[in-house]
Amino acid sequence: MTLTPPVGAQAELTSQYTGSVMNTFGPPKRVFVRGEGVHLWDADGNRYLDLLAGLAVNSLGHAHPQVIGAISAQLSTLGHVSNFFATPTQIALAEKLDALVTANAPGLPARVFFTNSGTEANEAGFKITRRTGRTRLIAMDGSFHGRSLGALALTSNPAYREPFEPLPGDVTFVPYGDEAALAEVLDDTVAAVILEPIQGENGVVEPPAGYLAKVRELTSAVGALLWIDEVQTGIGRCGDWLASSASGVTGDIVTFAKGLGNGFPIGACVATGPAATLLGPGSHGTTFGGNPVGAAAGLAVLGIIERDGLLQRVHEAGERLAASITALGHPRIDHVRGRGLLRGVVLTEPIAPAVADAALAAGFVINAPRPTVVRLAPPLIVPDAELDRFVAALPGLLDSV
Incomplete structure (x- = not known):
């Protein structure tokens, strides 16, 4: 899935943001209006898989009913x-x-x-x-x-x-x-x-x-x-x-x-x-x-x-995620580090910010804390199928930059 840059309602809201909020974070890459489980929706109706969880905050995903x-x-x-x-x-x-x-x-x-x-x-x-x-x-x-x-x-x-x-x-x-x-x-x-x-x-x-x-x-x-x-x-x-x-x-x-x-x-x-x-x-x-x-x-x-036994689930999902990314054997991936569902994908080139932008355009929220590292910190409830979907898309994201 390829998403367009902010347009329509999102572009208007971004303009309002830059005129009213101190510029400590730069212009927002997206304006999100709704979240449910492991997904987010922007003001133009595009859906994203949240693999950052608000910087490791939304451990139970968005709008958890309990x-x-x-x-x-x-x-x-x-x-x-x-x-x-x-x-x-x-x-x-x-x-x-x-x-x-x-x-x-x-x-x-x-x-x-x-x-x-x-x-x-x-x-x-x-x-x-x-x-x-x-x-x-x-x-x-x-x-x-x-x-x-x-x-x-x-x-x-x-x-x-x-x-x-x-x-x-x-x-x-x-x-x-x-x-x-x-x-x-x-x-x-x-x-x-x-x-x-x-x-x-x-x-x-x-x-x-x-x-x-x-x-x-x-x-x-x-x-x-x-x-x-x-x-x-x-x-x-x-x-x-x-x-x-x-x-x-x-x-x-x-x-x-x-x-x-x-x-x-x-x-x-x-x-x-x-x-x-x-x-x-x-x-x-x-x-x-x-x-x-x-x-x-x-x-x-x-x-x-x-x-819900999420501690054990996090161990298993994290190991499975790291192994799946490693198994890609992609030349731009050096190794995967971290524990549980806090993982750093270490790249062989300083392209992590560009990869994060490409991921966002493709409907995945991740970030680049360092030029050669992509960070993954999804909600602890993230299904294996959604992690698999990101892993399958990762080679294309790396190749696109």
Whole structure:
């Protein structure tokens, strides 16, 4: 199927967008008006297979009836009360997230601070580290933790950082996956080491086997916190509740967002052990974080993933997808990396943005986080037949650029 560029209603809406919205994202490639399951429709009526899920957000697809039902029921009962008060949904979601984070360490105390996004969750994590009495932080080359000033200080991309310097310090960057480089700069002046189990924005990059366990060992030896950013990799995206749990590691700080609300804005910063008590009354706050509607969305998402056995499904679908792409033997495909349904198709040439554009024209939503990498992060419910349809089209998309 070949789709025409934006015309008609879509072209008019795009013009309105550029005249009214700050130009932080560039002009939109499409204007979408409806979603159902794993499909999207634009303003001109064209249908697309969504293989990006709103950047790993819509884990249960679009317009999931039970998520909609949970949000609607909560909103019609109680929508917002501020954090001077609590709600049963907030408490229930907090208990579930605390249990997920401490699954490898039963009995370890844990507490959550709710936010509206991954960036805000990381801001909360940053403030926790400052309460240790230390100020040094170690982050990873290739990292991405958000765009607010605190989160940006931990993000390695100079193009993102430099226009907004000076940023909160004192942050040292080391090569991702390099134990020796980390050990060389890690001492008892370091408050925390922050890392992603898989670097999504860097092109779906995994560290060597055993790396997370080694980082846990190194941080514990000097009394530094281990801060794991699971904003993109958590809530089943990689086939486990946390991508880091497969390493047997428990973070002192773990941050979530994206897939937790299936499109409803919600994030969370969970702290464990002594770190769980570092923020006290007045040390941090939020107006909307932990509101009962967001909590209802999070509870619904977790319940559906568990009920439908989606963690195992993600393992199987991800392995099948990677094997199918590899089996194409296309000369422009180097290899496929990642876990579960977070996959990077690594190309032999810097043509990934053009491939993403060709895919969009053909009715597939993907993206290119790096010039040589196409990222796939479809809803966790995506049928095999739809993945097969994309794989069958991929050689033609690669050949077209």
